[in-house]
Amino acid sequence: MSAATARATNTDFVLAVEGLTVSFEGFKAVDDLSFYVDEKEIRVIIGPNGAGKTTVLDLICGRTKATEGSVKFRNKELTTLNEHEIVRAGVGRKFQTPSIYEDLTVFENLELCYPRGRNVFGALFFKRDQKVINKVRETAEMVNLLDQIEDSADLLSHGKKQWLEIGMLLIQDPALLMLDEPVAGMSVTERQQTAELLRRITADRSVIVIEHDMQFVAEIADHVTVMHQGKILAEGTAEKVKQDPKVIEVYLGH
C-alpha cells in the first residue's frame, strides 16, 4: 500500500491487531485485544484453556467475524475479507486437529494447495506441469513424506498427517503462518522432528504458534503473548514471561 493512502494506524508490522473483540451472545471470547507481529518474528501465544487463543487465529483467518476492531496484514484490512481472500493475501493456517483431504493422495493434497488455478476454470484446465511436480516433490521431501507421496492421505499416521498439513501450508508460501498446537498428540521422536521442521520453515516468514509445551515454546519463540479470559495478561520474551507472577498464578502453576 502506498504512503499516500496510509492511515494513522498503518504500521511496518506484518500483522497489526488492534482493539479486536468478538462476543458470542454477550460472552466476550476475545476482548479488546491488540498485538503486533514483526517481519520474520516467531510469536507464541500461550494461556489456559478457554483463554481465546484459537479464537484469535479464527478471527485473523476469517473463520470467525470480529464484532469490533481491526486486523491488518501488511496494512490490508482482513476483517472484511472472506477466508479464501485472506489465504490469497498470504496468510496460512494450520488447524489443531489435522485437517487434510483424506480421499486424496499425498501428492494431490499438496498439489491442491499449490497457488495456481484457484478459480473455477483455472482449476478445470489446470496443467500438472513439471514445475508443479517438482514443487510438490520438493515440499513432500521437506515434510518427510516423499516415499509415501502416492499413498492415500487417510493411511498416514497422526503425526504424518500433521506434517502433510504443514506441507500444504508451505506450498502456499504464506508470509504469515499460523499454527495451532503443531506438536499436540505427537510421539517424542515426531515432536523432535517437527521442532526441527518448524525451525527450517519459519526462517523466512512470520509465524504465530499456539502451544502448551513450555520447553518447546522457549526453544522457538521470539516473543510470547500470554492470554487469559480473552485479554493479554503478559507479553515479552519467554524468560520474562515465565517469571511473571501473574502468569505463574493463572497458567504455569507453581
Added chain:
Amino acid sequence: MSNFSLSNLMTRQDVLGFVVLALILLVVLPLSLDVMRLNQVGKYLSFAFVTVGLVLCWGYGGILSLGQGVFYGLGGYALAMFLKLEASSPENTSIQSTPGIPDFMDWNQITELPWLWEPFHSFGFSLLAILLVPTVLAYLIGFAMFKRRVSGVYFAIITQAISSILTILIIGQQGYTGGVNGITDLQTLMGWSIRTDYASYVFYFVGVALLFVCLFIAQFITKSKLGRILVAMRGQEDRVRFSGYDVANFKIFVFCVGAAFAAVGGAMFTLQEKFMSPSFVGIVPSIEMVIFCAVGGRLSILGAVYGALLVNVFRTVLGESFPELWLFAMGLLFVGVVLAFPDGLAGVYQKYAAPTVDRFLDKAPLFRRWPSSTSHSEPIKAS
C-alpha cells in the same frame, strides 16, 4: 505431462468401460431389440443424463439435489413447446375457435399465443433455451444457496421444494402449460415426422451420441484438478477455503453442469416419447433419479448410466406384471443398495471384477502399455 492427452484423461479400465458401453448401446441393443423396445431404452437413457450429472454433484461434490426433475423438465418443456407450436399450425388447428395456437390453450379459452411462447417458434432459440433456461436457473439457485453456505440436507430440502413449486405452477397454469396432461400430440420436427420407426432409430442414436458427449465432459471434470477439489470439498469443505478456493463458485459450477446434462436428457425424452408432462418434474421423479444414481454407483459416471438403464428395465418388467408393487420394490432397492453396496454396481465391479479384468488387460496387447492409473491420481477411493 499434459492433462489433455488421452492417457492422462482415462485409465485403461476407463477406456474399456467406455468401449463396452458404446458396444452395448450402439451395437448389441440396436441389433437385438425391436424398434419399440429400443425406443424404450432411449427413454431410459434420457435419465442417464441426469444420473451422470448427479455423480458430479452428489458423488463428487457432496451436493445432494432432490430437484433434478426441474432441469430435466425444463429442458423437455423447452423442446416440447417448439414441437407443439409446429404441430399447431393454423391448417392443423382450423377446427379450433382460435386456430394457430396449441389445442390446450384453445380449450382454456385463451385466444392469443402468450408472449412467453412466441420465441419458441424459432428452432435455434428453442435449442438455446433447452440448455440455458435450466442452467441459468441452477446458477441462480446455486448462487443464492451456496454463497450463503446453505448445504447438506437443507439444500436437498430446498431443491425438493423448488421441484414441488414448479409442478404446482405447471399444473395450475393449465392454459399456458398444458396442465397435468403436459404438452402432448407432438408430430413433426422441422416438417419431418417424429412418429416413424426411422425417426425412433435416429433419436436413439442421437441420444447415445449426446450421452457420450456428456460422459466425456464428466470424465474430463473428474480427472481435472476441479474434480479433486470437489472430492476435497465433500469431506473438508472448510479446509478447502483455507487452501484459497471460493467453495461456493465450485458448487455453483458443478450444479450448473448437472442441470445442463439433465436438460439435454429431458429434451431427448420429449423427442422419443413425443410428450412432456409435470410427472417428470416433481419430487417423486427427482428422487427416483437419485436412486438410479445410487444403484449405479454415485462415484462412477459409467455406473450411473447402468443404474438408470437397469432400474428402469426392472421397473418395466415388474410394472408390466405387478404395477402396484413397483414403488415398494424401488424403496427396498434403495435401502438395500445404501446398506449393502454404498458404492452401487460400480462399487461391486471395483471390488470383485476389476482386479481380474486388470490381470487380463496386462496380457492384452492393445491395453498392455496403457497406464493402469493416471499419473499421480489414483482412482478415487470409495469412502
